[in-house]
Amino acid sequence: MPDLMPFRVLIVDDHPLARKAIQSMLAPCADFFIVGEASTGEDAIRLCGELAPDVVLMDIHMSPMDGLKATRHIKQAYGGIRIVMLTVSDDVADLFTALQFGAQGYLLKNMDPDEWLSYLRALLDDNSEVARGMADKLFERFRSPVGAQTEGPSPHMLTSREQEITAYVAQGDNNRVIAEKLLISEHTVKNHMKNILVKLSLENRVQLTAFAIKHGLTRKGQN
Numbered sequence: 001m002p003d004l005m006p007f008r009v010l011i012v013d014d015h016p017l018a019r020k021a022i023q024s025m026l027a028p029c030a031d032f033f034i035v036g037e038a039s040t041g042e043d044a045i046r047l048c049g050e051l052a053p054d055v056v057l058m059d060i061h062m063s064p065m066d067g068l069k070a071t072r073h074i075k076q077a078y079g080g081i082r083i084v085m086l087t088v089s090d091d092v093a094d095l096f097t098a099l100q101f102g103a104q105g106y107l108l109k110n111m112d113p114d115e116w117l118s119y120l121r122a123l124l125d126d127n128s129e130v131a132r133g134m135a136d137k138l139f140e141r142f143r144s145p146v147g148a149q150t151e152g153p154s155p156h157m158l159t160s161r162e163q164e165i166t167a168y169v170a171q172g173d174n175n176r177v178i179a180e181k182l183l184i185s186e187h188t189v190k191n192h193m194k195n196i197l198v199k200l201s202l203e204n205r206v207q208l209t210a211f212a213i214k215h216g217l218t219r220k221g222q223n
Contacts, residue, residue, distance in 0.1 A: 006033040007124060010053035012044040012070070013037075013086060014062045018109065022057060022086075025113050031121070041070030048074050048081055055124065057107070060087045060094055068097050075102035079203075084123055096210065105206045123206070153200040155215045162196050163217055165189065169205055170212035 009032050013019045019037050026032040035051045038044040042065050044056060056074065060067040071083050085098045085106040095106055105123040107116055155163060168178045175193065179186040193205075202208050212218055 006031050008033055008035045008054045010047055010056045011037045013059040014039045041065030044070045045073050048078050056083045058083050058085050060085050071103055072101040099207050099210050102203050104204055155217055157199050162192055165192050166212045167217045170209045170218045
């Protein structure tokens with residue numbers, strides 16, 4: 001059976017040492033291939049058009065265009081590119097903004113290298129469990145008065161089964177586990193997931209987890 005093609009990675013960070021550190025972690029890994037580097041958000045947008053990376057590792061804090069604005073531009077122009085934010089601080093407001101713009105998630109720069117790589121792989125695996133720490137931080141972000149709801153997709157757009165699956169996703173269950181719990185096929189779960197993401201105009205499981213936590217769809221079987 002042939003090996004899977006490696007992820008083509010663009011590294012975006014305004015600090016040369018940070019880019020070098022990321023290179024040193026990814027270089028020995030057969031599942032990643034570095035196609036380029038950028039030191040500004042503007043260069044990141046340009047190189048996405050020229051190099052067609054699969055993944056962009058994007059520093060949040062850069063100037064004159066920060067990583068959040070660059071992420072929004074890239075996702076609008078090249079929706080299939082996955083973006084993982086890089087930061088030294090797990091600021092929840094920045095994280096949620098990144099998710100709204102289409103990012104897959106985030107990585108802390110000071111994480112242990114093995115943990116960093118493991119988490120990166122998990123973020124790029126659509127069937128992977130969502131990191132519990134990320135869900136906890138999102139929960140804190142959305143713990144607000146009932147009257148403080150913002151406009152956007154509503155849980156009422158989902159069927160009871162879709163809400164149930166959304167709740168399991170928010171708990172970190174992958175498609176196989178959800179299928180076992182609901183006594184349905186994994187293929188059926190995948191079809192439900194596609195419908196859920198389309199209905200809510202979301203792109204990935206991390207964004208769906210944020211939606212579930214915001215709207216209280218985090219308990220098994222709750223509608």
